[in-house]
Amino acid sequence: MSAITLRSVVKRYGSVEVVHGIDLDVEEGEFVVLLGPSGCGKTTTLRMVAGLEDVSDGELSIAGRRVNEVAPKDRGVAMVFQNYALYPHMSVRQNMEFALRPLGLDAAEVDRRIQEAAGILGLGELLARKPAQLSGGQRQRVAMGRAMVRTPDVFLFDEPLSNLDAKLRTQVRLEIGKLHNRLGTTVLYVTHDQVEAMTLADKIVVMQNGHIEQVGTPEQVYAHPNNMFVASFIGSPSMNMIPARHEGGRLRAEGLDLAVPSRFEGKLPEGQDVVIGIRPTGLQRAEPGAADAVVARVEVTEFLGNEALLDIRVGDHELIAEIPAAGRPAPGDEVSLTFDPSVIHLFDPQTGATLSR
């Protein structure tokens, strides 16, 4: 039985439809990330699961029970908000107590749960403090603690790391991952940050404009994107996209002439327009004159430590290549690059869908 099931779920505000009949299954204990750009409907979907927004159409079930009409408190969910949503006038302990109040537990049990959560999240020293006396990361841990003490069936996270600085984000991200491993509770997590999604998720749901574009493991959405949107949204820097044409077993574009990778042989009609997709790591330096090598001019070099990013120009196209930093070329140099055929993606320029299947 799935922990959360969405069947043709629609959300409308007046006449404007923002979520267009999505289907999704979240299995028990799974960490599922809803990923997409701003306004793609991911937070709205999460809020529908929480019960903070009504479902306009379709069916939403939690633990096999239809919950469209069930009040938020009776859904067995707990939510962690982007801006923590702590009660500012209450101490850390009181924040957690207030969340437990509706459960009507006895004082000993309340204390036990708070101590347990505080132990797991390292909040022991902070129980008497008010939110204003805590750092952003501590506040987010309190928000998690407040969700945890209720021992919900499902944790909902709404962009919990967005208000934290980069370093803290990595740290809290790890903590969330550990917490999930430890508690094994089902998690539905919203973010626009693909690194969070890739590192935390068992399953990523990529959304755009109120539709689900792809559901899969991080490896699947990274290595086998369904379409150009998923391909360019996942991965940093983004996948390079080059419009090309299939001519006589070759993929040709301005300044580019590649053999069709063997996986696509026989699948592409002669003269078909395609979009070649290749990640920056799929472009590697080659000896000048090597087979299928492309000659490119380096415009900018970005040093990242072990790697360097090259902004290069091939014909009319600006591409990014990620190469080992040692011996990197200088801006203005000409380099030869090969496209690794095993990681070349081909997309239909009209529909954006992958031609890899």
Add this chain to the structure above:
Amino acid sequence: MIFLLPAMLVLFLTTIYPMLYAGYLSFRSYDLAKPFVPRVFVGWSNYQQVLTSGDFLNALSITFQLMVITLSIQLVVGVGLALLVTQRLPGMGIARTLLLIPMMISPVIVGLVWLFLYFPELGYLNYFLSFVGLDPIPWITSPNWALWAIAIADIWQWTPFIMMGTAAALTSLSPEPYEAARIDGNTRWQVFRHVTLPQLKPVLVSLVFLRAIDAFKIYDIIFVLTKGGPGDSTEVLSLYIYRQSFTFWQMGVGAAASFVSLIIIVVLITLFFKSLNRDQTA
């Protein structure tokens, strides 16, 4: 510096000089009816007369009674109205504007309006009461009712003030803690009691103190409605001072009473700032 001079001059002539002069008078015997009698220094005797006078203590007690009645009702009704007008319901914008109107009216006019309503034989209120078969109420002619009649008029005028301040504070509260409380399943009352009210407290304290200082000075409405009567049942401090100074022409006693009431107000304000500071450090 030179640009501050006109303002300083006005401040000096209208506030500082009269206050110093009142201070001077409060230690003198000064009968306005006997302009040619010298104003001799009498020490603390004016203060003694004020503080031992039954009339003064009665006025002080009535002032505080009125303050407690009006403030408590204004607070409860004002917060209730604020909760109502901040809901996303149709017509709330208009309701909010309409509810603010009483506050915009001059207190003398408010007194006159309520005088029409309270008027013993011809007043609208008793006329309406007769429709539901009730006996007329001696609103401003009975010592038992007069203070309540004044309180009602004051509540009508100043509840919007509490409402406006509270509504502004309510709209500035972040919505997420409420959503968190909804998911946790706390009842509306619990959320109001434990989430909303504590966050409103600093604002409510400010509003109540501002109103308390105003209520301490109440004059216009009472002057129009009852002039302190019947008997001295609605004689508040400012009316007492007025009577001493301009009815009995005892300017020295009036000045001493003014200073006593000034000290009470200063104590109130000090308490107010102390409580604000305590909130901030808590």
